[in-house]
Amino acid sequence: MGQSPPGETYNETGVGLPFYQGRRDFGERYPSRRVFCSAPKRLAYAEDTLVSVRAPVGDINLATETCCVGRGVAAVRHRSGAPNYTYEMMRSLSAVFTDYEAGGTVFGAISSRQIASLAIIEPPSLLLRAFESLTAPLGQCLRLLACESAALAAIRDALLPKLLSGELRADEVEDADEPLREVPA
DSSP states (O other): OOOOOOGGGEESSOOSEEEEOSGGGOOSSSOOOOOEESSOSSEEOTTOEEEEOBSSOOOEEEOSSOEEEOTTEEEEOOTTOOHHHHHHHHHTTHHHHHHHHHHOSSSOBOOHHHHHTOOOOOOOHHHHHHHHHHHHHHHHHHHHHHHHHHHHHHHHHHHHHHHHHTSSOGGGOOOTTSOOOOOOO
């Protein structure tokens, strides 16, 4: 379970580790880096499953790197270290998480004790290894596509204002293999 560090250690300038306090930065499969923390209290590691444990309960993401987790997030890792199994197993519990969302007096929440007591089927180690070997290439492909998508979005966000303002003109690019260059004023 996460633990929130002092507020003065948060920043949006990239100092420290990416910090996830809740589901706000969760994406379809991976979280987005927005807030950072220079004095983390609790860490999650690359390929740990991140679970929103407070309002709303049960949103799932996969950590892409070492990060700081606040009290609205838990990091889960199967004892075998199988990241794909852990992620899919936690996703399979969505109906269970819905019950916790409705059960809070002020807002939905699930405790570490309640997470530890969730009933899951423990697959034999041979089956678990087979699952990981079959799903690892797919997981790597999904991660690569997510990185490419983020890079393209960053390029779009950087270029679009320049194109709209006329500072940069697409028709002045001679070769598609050359990087875009700024048009002299």
